[in-house]
Amino acid sequence: MQKRIVVYSHSMLFYWWPVWFAGFIMALLSYMSDQRLAIVPAGTVAKRDALVAPEGKTMPVDKATQDLIQPHLRIAGDKNLGVLFCMILLVVIFSTNVPLRGLWSVIAILVILFLAVLFAVAHIGDRTIWDIVISYLTLLDIRMNMGGYLFVSLVLFVLWCIVFFFFDKQVCGVFTPGGFSVVQDIGAEVKAYATLGMVVTKHRSDLFRHVILGFGSGDLVIQPQNGKPIELANVLFAGRKDKEINQLLKQQIVVAAGAQD
Numbered sequence: 001m002q003k004r005i006v007v008y009s010h011s012m013l014f015y016w017w018p019v020w021f022a023g024f025i026m027a028l029l030s031y032m033s034d035q036r037l038a039i040v041p042a043g044t045v046a047k048r049d050a051l052v053a054p055e056g057k058t059m060p061v062d063k064a065t066q067d068l069i070q071p072h073l074r075i076a077g078d079k080n081l082g083v084l085f086c087m088i089l090l091v092v093i094f095s096t097n098v099p100l101r102g103l104w105s106v107i108a109i110l111v112i113l114f115l116a117v118l119f120a121v122a123h124i125g126d127r128t129i130w131d132i133v134i135s136y137l138t139l140l141d142i143r144m145n146m147g148g149y150l151f152v153s154l155v156l157f158v159l160w161c162i163v164f165f166f167f168d169k170q171v172c173g174v175f176t177p178g179g180f181s182v183v184q185d186i187g188a189e190v191k192a193y194a195t196l197g198m199v200v201t202k203h204r205s206d207l208f209r210h211v212i213l214g215f216g217s218g219d220l221v222i223q224p225q226n227g228k229p230i231e232l233a234n235v236l237f238a239g240r241k242d243k244e245i246n247q248l249l250k251q252q253i254v255v256a257a258g259a260q261d
Helices: 012-033 080-097 103-121 129-137 146-165 207-213 238-260
Strands: 005-008 045-047 050-052 172-176 179-183 191-194 199-202 218-223 230-235
Touching: 005 230, 005 238, 012 080, 012 146, 012 207, 012 230, 080 207, 103 129, 172 230, 172 238, 199 238, 218 238
Parallel strands: none
Antiparallel strands: 005 172, 045 050, 172 179, 179 191, 199 218, 218 230
């Protein structure tokens, strides 16, 4: 059977899986905490087992029934869930928009480690910088109810699945002994090339995007013998694909040399 290697180029949305995954976890934890969010007017005071509205104000009522709105929105009592979710969102946004390849990724890690050590040993008064930072973080209170986590995660998950399993399949390269065909854009025409003299290389990895979020993904650059370079971005298991493709190209060279003899 003729060997055939298919390489799919994925969109940046692929790297957003930690956001919907974390959102589902936060929604589950919010449900299991079995606590409710009460919407009250400003100035409301909690006394024993009751919420007392300030004079002249009333608790919110349902406009249709005129009944008091009972606390029903499920929410976790731990504020750290919202903080963690926002941190994950910000890290994903940064890593998918600011590429740090090769030496830059190493520099970024060294800078993070240097700052971590510096904050641990440097003192302002009788407190380390980490103590000060952590004390300010404890003031950060971000909360979202279960429905908020579930809505964001479910919509993002559905979009992720549609893009990953359908649209990303439309952008690909197919290697066969002696031939290479590629579609670089959705709806674009298929372009065919001969593999003789073709060179395939893998770009340096972006540590955060390719290694941490992409499970070893990477960008492949295909250089035909006569033509412009073709880049297939965000290829899953790019290192393995690169080896398989180059092995196929070597076999083609051997076969061509044998045919000439």
